[in-house]
Structure formats: C-alpha cells, structure tokens
Amino acid sequence: MKYISEFRQHDLAKHLAQAIAKTVDPNRHYRLMEFCGGHTHAIFRYGVQDLMPDNVEFIHGPGCPVCVLPTGRIDNAIQLVEQHDVILCTYADLMRVPATGRNNLLKAKAAGADIRMLYSTQDALKIARDNPQRQVVFFAIGFETTTPPTAVAIKQAQAEGLQNFSVFCNHVLTPAAMQAILDAPQPVAIDAFLGPSHVSTIIGSRPYEAFADRYRKPIVIAGFEPLDVMQSALMLICQLNQGRHEVENEYSRAVTRDGNQKAQALTSEVLALRDSFEWRGLGLIANSALKIRAEYAEFDAEQRFEMPAIQASDVKGCECPAILRGAKKPQDCKLLGTVCTPENPMGSCMVSSEGACAAYWSYGRLR
Amino acid sequence: MAVTYTFPLNLKSAHIDLSHGGGGRAMAQLIDELFIKHFDNDLLRQHNDQALFRVPAGRMVISTDGHVISPLFFPGGDIGSLAVHGTLNDVAMSGAKPLFLAAGFILEEGLPLADLEKIVISMAAAAKAAGTPIITGDTKVVERGKGDGVFITTTGIGSVPDGVTISGDRAKPGHAIILSGSIGDHGVAIMASRENLQFTTSILSDSAALHGLVAELVTALPSEIHCLRDPTRGGLATALNELARQSGVGMLIDEASIPVKAEVKAACEILGLDPLYVANEGKLVCICSADAAEQLLAIMRAHPLGQDAAIIGSVIDDPHGFVQMTTAFGGRRIVDWPVGEQLPRIC
Ligand code: SF4
Numbered sequence: 001m002k003y004i005s006e007f008r009q010h011d012l013a014k015h016l017a018q019a020i021a022k023t024v025d026p027n028r029h030y031r032l033m034e035f036c037g038g039h040t041h042a043i044f045r046y047g048v049q050d051l052m053p054d055n056v057e058f059i060h061g062p063g064c065p066v067c068v069l070p071t072g073r074i075d076n077a078i079q080l081v082e083q084h085d086v087i088l089c090t091y092a093d094l095m096r097v098p099a100t101g102r103n104n105l106l107k108a109k110a111a112g113a114d115i116r117m118l119y120s121t122q123d124a125l126k127i128a129r130d131n132p133q134r135q136v137v138f139f140a141i142g143f144e145t146t147t148p149p150t151a152v153a154i155k156q157a158q159a160e161g162l163q164n165f166s167v168f169c170n171h172v173l174t175p176a177a178m179q180a181i182l183d184a185p186q187p188v189a190i191d192a193f194l195g196p197s198h199v200s201t202i203i204g205s206r207p208y209e210a211f212a213d214r215y216r217k218p219i220v221i222a223g224f225e226p227l228d229v230m231q232s233a234l235m236l237i238c239q240l241n242q243g244r245h246e247v248e249n250e251y252s253r254a255v256t257r258d259g260n261q262k263a264q265a266l267t268s269e270v271l272a273l274r275d276s277f278e279w280r281g282l283g284l285i286a287n288s289a290l291k292i293r294a295e296y297a298e299f300d301a302e303q304r305f306e307m308p309a310i311q312a313s314d315v316k317g318c319e320c321p322a323i324l325r326g327a328k329k330p331q332d333c334k335l336l337g338t339v340c341t342p343e344n345p346m347g348s349c350m351v352s353s354e355g356a357c358a359a360y361w362s363y364g365r366l367r
Numbered sequence: 368m369a370v371t372y373t374f375p376l377n378l379k380s381a382h383i384d385l386s387h388g389g390g391g392r393a394m395a396q397l398i399d400e401l402f403i404k405h406f407d408n409d410l411l412r413q414h415n416d417q418a419l420f421r422v423p424a425g426r427m428v429i430s431t432d433g434h435v436i437s438p439l440f441f442p443g444g445d446i447g448s449l450a451v452h453g454t455l456n457d458v459a460m461s462g463a464k465p466l467f468l469a470a471g472f473i474l475e476e477g478l479p480l481a482d483l484e485k486i487v488i489s490m491a492a493a494a495k496a497a498g499t500p501i502i503t504g505d506t507k508v509v510e511r512g513k514g515d516g517v518f519i520t521t522t523g524i525g526s527v528p529d530g531v532t533i534s535g536d537r538a539k540p541g542h543a544i545i546l547s548g549s550i551g552d553h554g555v556a557i558m559a560s561r562e563n564l565q566f567t568t569s570i571l572s573d574s575a576a577l578h579g580l581v582a583e584l585v586t587a588l589p590s591e592i593h594c595l596r597d598p599t600r601g602g603l604a605t606a607l608n609e610l611a612r613q614s615g616v617g618m619l620i621d622e623a624s625i626p627v628k629a630e631v632k633a634a635c636e637i638l639g640l641d642p643l644y645v646a647n648e649g650k651l652v653c654i655c656s657a658d659a660a661e662q663l664l665a666i667m668r669a670h671p672l673g674q675d676a677a678i679i680g681s682v683i684d685d686p687h688g689f690v691q692m693t694t695a696f697g698g699r700r701i702v703d704w705p706v707g708e709q710l711p712r713i714c
C-alpha cells in the first residue's frame with residue numbers, strides 16, 4: 001500500500017504545481033473537463049484546485065454512474081419490488097437516489113420492500129441460490145468497468161440453471177456521453193478532457209481517438225489519484241499551448257491502447273447495444289447503453305417482468321442536468337445546502353460521494 | 368449466608384435460557400456465580416437493588432453508554448472491556464476521576480455461558496485495572512433473535528477536581544488542538560474481524576481507559592485545558608465538528624500531523640473509508656491554551672496511552688463553524704460531519 005501514499009506525496013505535488021504555473025499562458029483561460037466522478041472527488045478531497053493557477057478551471061463531467069441514472073429507472077426498480085415482490089439486490093450508493101414522490105429505495109426498504117445492499121454480483125447469485133422460491137433481481141448500473149462482472153453473473157446463472165435470477169440492466173457507455181457533451185445543441189466551452197481511467201482499463205484509449213481528431217480536443221487518460229489529476233492537467237495544458245489535440249495516456253500503469261480484450265469479448269457475448277437510453281442531464285442518447293442479448297433473455301428483468309418506461313421529472317430547482325453537462329457548477333444551484341444536503345439529497349449529484357454537489361458540499365464549500 | 372445451588376453453573380456447554388432472566392433461582396445463581404464472583408466487591412455482595420456510598424465534597428459527573436457490537440470478541444478487546452472503557456472515558460472527558468460503575472446486561476437466549484463468562488471476566492479485569500468497581504447492576508434475558516448475543520449498558524460516576532472546568536463549549540480562537548495518538552485502529556479492527564469482509568490485518572482495537580492520562584493532564588495544568596473529547600463513533604472528524612458547533616468556532620487542522628498507522632491507512636484504502644471518520648476507543652482530543660500545548664503534549668507522550676500524541680491544529684474564528692484541513696497533498700478542504708454510517712465502498 002506504500003504505492004498509494006506515494007501517489008499523494010506533498011513534494012511531488014509542489015513540483016507539479018510549479019511546473020504547471022510555469023507552463024500556463026497567463027493570457028488565456030484553460031477549461032478542462034474531468035470526465036469522471038473519481039476525478040471530481042480527488043480534486044475536492046485533496047484540495048487540488050488550490051495548487052492550480054487561477055486560469056485553470058476544472059469542469060465536472062458526467063462520469064458518475066449513480067448521477068446519470070434517470071429518476072424513471074429508480075421508479076422502475078421500486079415498482080418491481082412493490083408489485084412483483086422480488087428481492088432487489090443493489091449497491092448501497094443507489095439507496096438514497098431520489099425517486100418520484102420523495103421516495104427512494106431506502107424508504108421503500110423501510111416500508112417493507114425486500115431490498116438487499118451488496119458488494120458484488122456474486123452476492124446476488126448467492127441470494128438467488130438461497131431463495132429458490134423467490135425472484136431475485138440485480139439492479140446493475142455503471143460504466144464499462146462494472147459491466148464484465150454483470151456479464152459473468154448472467155453466464156454463471158445460465159450455467160447453473162438458476163431460474164429465479166435476473167438483471168435490471170442499466171449499464172452505460174462512456175464514449176457516448178462524451179459525444180453527447182460535444183454534440184449538444186449549445187455545447188459547453190471545454191478546451192480539453194481528463195479521460196476516464198478505470199473505464200479505459202477495459203476499453204483502452206483507442207475509442208477516444210476519434211473525438212480528439214474530429215472535435216480537435218486534447219484528451220489525457222487520467223488516474224484518480226490527485227497527482228494523476230495534476231500530471232494530466234499539465235499534459236493537457238502543454239497540448240493546448242502547442243496546438244495539439246491527441247489522446248495521451250497518463251495512466252499507462254494500467255491502461256493500454258486496446259484495453260482488456262478478454263473482458264470486452266465477454267461483455268459483448270452477453271450484452272448488446274441499446275438503440276437509445278435516457279441519461280439524467282444529457283437526455284436520450286443513441287447507442288449509449290447496453291441491454292441483455294436475446295440469447296440470455298430469460299435473465300433480463302425487463303423481459304421477465306412488466307416494466308413500462310417511466311418518464312419522471314426531477315425535483316424543481318435541481319440543477320443536476322446542467323451540472324452533468326458541465327454547463328453549471330454546484331454553487332449555481334439555489335437548493336445547495338439549504339434544501340439539498342448529503343443527509344437529504346434532492347438530486348443524484350448530492351448522493352454519490354463522486355457526485356459534484358456532494359464533493360463540493362462535503363469538501364470544497366470554503367471557496 | 369452463602370446460598371448453595373444443587374449444581375454449579377455449567378460454564379462449558381450451557382446457554383443462556385429464559386429462566387436466567389425470570390427472577391428465580393436460575394437468575395440468582397447466574398448473578399452469584401458469574402457476576403458477583405468476578406466483579407467481587409462488598410457493595411455487590413450485599414445483594415441490594417442499589418449501592419450506597421459516600422460522596423466526596425465538590426462536583427460530580429455521571430455518564431451512561433450502551434454498548435452493542437458485532438463481533439462480541441475482536442482483536443484487542445471484547446464487548447466487556449469496551450463497556451468499561453467507553454463509560455470511564457466519557458466520565459474522564461470532564462476531567463473527573465471516575466469512582467464507580469453500574470452495569471445493565473441484556474442477554475439473548477442461546478448465548479453460550481462460556482462467552483458470557485469470558486466477557487464478565489474481561490469486564491472485571493478492566494474495572495479492576497481502572498480502580499472503579501462495578502457496584503450495582505441488572506440482568507434481563509430476551510428471546511432468541513431479539514438481541515445480538517449481549518448488550519451492555521454501563522453508567523459511571525466521578526468527581527471533578529476543584530479548579531478544573533472542561534466543557535465542549537469552551538474552545539476559543541487561538542487554542543491548540545492535541546490528539547493523543549493514531550486514529551482509526553478500533554473501527555478497522557472491528558471491520559477486519561467481521562466475517563464478510565475478509566482481509567487480514569494485524570490491527571488491534573485501541574480500547575483503553577483514559578482517565579489516568581487525563582488525571583496527569585489536569586493535575587499539571589488544571590486551568591489550561593478547555594475541552595476534552597474521545598473521538599469514538601464517527602471518528603476524529605465528528606468529535607471536532609461537535610466541539611466546533613458547541614463552541615461556535617472553526618478549526619483548522621493539518622492532515623500531515625495526524626497520526627494514522629500504515630496498516631490502518633491501507634485497510635481504509637481497500638474499504639474506501641476515510642480514517643478521519645473511523646471510530647477510536649482509546650484516544651482523546653484536547654483543546655488547550657496555545658501556551659500550554661507543548662507541556663501537555665510532553666505529558667501525553669510520556670504516558671503509555673499517549674506516545675504518538677501530536678498537535679494537529681488550532682481553533683480559529685469562523686462564523687460557519689467549519690472544520691478545515693490542510694491536506695497532506697497541499698490543498699485545503701472541509702472536514703464535514705459524516706453522512707449516515709460509513710459503508711465500505713462498492714465500486
Ligand atoms: S445541490 Fe442538490 S438540488 Fe442542487 S443540483 Fe445538486 S443535487 Fe440537485
């Protein structure tokens with residue numbers, strides 16, 4: 001574990017800060033979108049902004065799986081437990097995401113719904129094995145990092161002939177979100193991207209090359225340690241100064257150009273592209289999410305149970321959609337800290353510790 | 368007159384059953400052969416429902432604390448020693464010398480008597496080492512499934528020396544903040560020993576009685592110590608936020624100066640926890656006049672329970688009452704109240 005503390009060393013940070021200060025062009029402004037909640041969290045938790053010159057601005061991106069899940073999908077999950085009496089298995093992060101009518105999974109559980117918080121898909125399989133007379137649904141969310149375990153669980157369920165296990169699949173794809181941000185009708189001014197690290201261990205850095213080319217935006221695959229964030233910012237600043245727009249890999253200790261092809265093959269064996277999927281903040285995005293392939297339809301909760309698409313609206317005044325697009329910052333929301341706090345979140349960005357509002361409120365509000 | 372029972376308690380293989388709480392002979396036997404035997408003092412041996420004692424002149428404090436913990440036995444302690452230390456520390460954080468303890472047990476049907484005996488022996492040893500006898504108590508039994516083996520509530524009373532005024536609302540800008548040792552040991556030891564989080568560490572709970580250390584501090588500089596708090600549940604972050612709110616001040620701490628053991632740090636990384644929010648059971652935070660800080664620090668470091676003590680920051684003027692921290696990384700952030708329970712990270 002020495003490794004991790006080394007990556008937080010103060011001296012290295014000071015050197016990097018000096019290098020950045022020397023490199024920036026004082027006559028311009030740098031708007032860097034950190035794509036992932038992991039980056040956002042590191043920036044606030046370690047006070048990275050304090051080590052940056054004033055003309056380098058971080059814009060928080062949509063890379064927080066809990067944050068981008070639309071309210072309707074939580075409503076779906078609550079209906080599933082309440083109407084079909086299933087055991088719903090979910091990660092703890094999702095429990096407090098607001099659903100319609102001031103509801104959430106935590107409240108549904110308190111009111112008697114059988115919702116279990118777990119740490120891995122394997123726990124969900126075990127619950128299914130232990131409760132053969134009950135239907136067990138795993139509420140799957142996440143970007144490409146969490147997709148392979150879901151695929152494995154489905155294959156395993158098939159191999160074991162587990163007939164009471166299914167997956168409510170909400171896996172989404174990173175490149176599609178990046179594209180949506182760049183293609184938005186009123187695109188936010190972004191000069192460059194700190195690209196996903198964990199996701200890129202799976203998909204590699206190649207998928208970003210088209211963006212760097214077509215939109216002429218530098219992208220640096222950036223780890224989640226605060227030093228990674230600073231080093232990547234420096235690499236982006238250099239590219240911008242030199243007029244380059246390439247995909248560079250700061251996180252080369254774990255990411256290759258082609259990623260983990262075994263995991264990719266496994267995923268595409270079980271999961272296929274959805275025509276379109278709703279993202280909180282970004283709206284409907286074509287080819288942006290995964291569904292379970294027809295060959296595995298019996299493990300698809302959306303096919304096993306009746307699950308109508310639900311159009312739900314967010315809490316009035318909540319700026320999560322604009323924040324997830326990078327158009328606003330947490331401090332622009334009037335509900336921040338008054339009505340909306342981590343204890344009582346009104347929007348998804350206040351729920352996950354990787355959400356911009358939670359990170360700002362918990363660590364950064366002294367600025 | 369000593370009562371005798373037909374058969375002695377079967378401490379090897381018997382379990383708590385409902386008769387042990389029924390008020391009959393079985394309960395009396397449990398009390399005699401287990402609790403009184405080990406807690407052993409004149410007041411208990413009188414078999415009264417209360418204990419009568421003389422009080423010293425001056426101010427007294429009383430504190431009570433319920434203890435529920437799973438697992439009952441953990442590296443570095445068990446619920447018995449914890450129930451003694453927890454309450455002694457709450458009493459001691461007023462600067463008091465603890466005098467007596469009372470204990471209430473809620474036992475779950477099915478609890479092995481062997482486990483209960485171990486817990487009682489450990490409690491007795493902790494109370495004896497602290498010089499604070501357990502002089503009265505109570506036992507109830509609940510049906511299987513309605514308890515977690517055993518719950519223990521302890522109450523302690525103590526007397527506060529003259530000239531000592533310690534309270535959470537007395538922190539003022541300029542005061543120094545001293546921490547008596549490394550943080551997070553207890554919480555990490557507990558989590559590591561829970562079955563569903565299987566990773567091994569050599570970390571022991573820091574569960575300990577702090578009144579000896581407190582006595583040395585208040586004897587040396589009675590009027591310079593303004594607040595004492597043991598950062599238990601919710602960790603150091605919560606203790607500092609409580610004190611900041613009570614006193615209407617802010618605090619500025621320096622992450623690099625806060626002692627955290629390397630193993631604790633590593634375990635927290637794996638579990639996705641922040642050591643600032645992880646529980647301690649043998650540490651204290653002392654807020655004192657800046658001029659007295661070095662001397663109090665030296666006293667702590669000379670004491671076995673304060674060897675790693677450090678000055679971690681100071682009280683500042685802040686209308687928002689924020690606890691701020693200069694991160695080891697070189698930036699600044701808020702150290703907020705915790706939200707809900709600290710849950711291990713999931714993805
Ligand atoms: S502060 Fe709360 S209400 Fe405002 S944008 Fe963030 S999550 Fe939504």
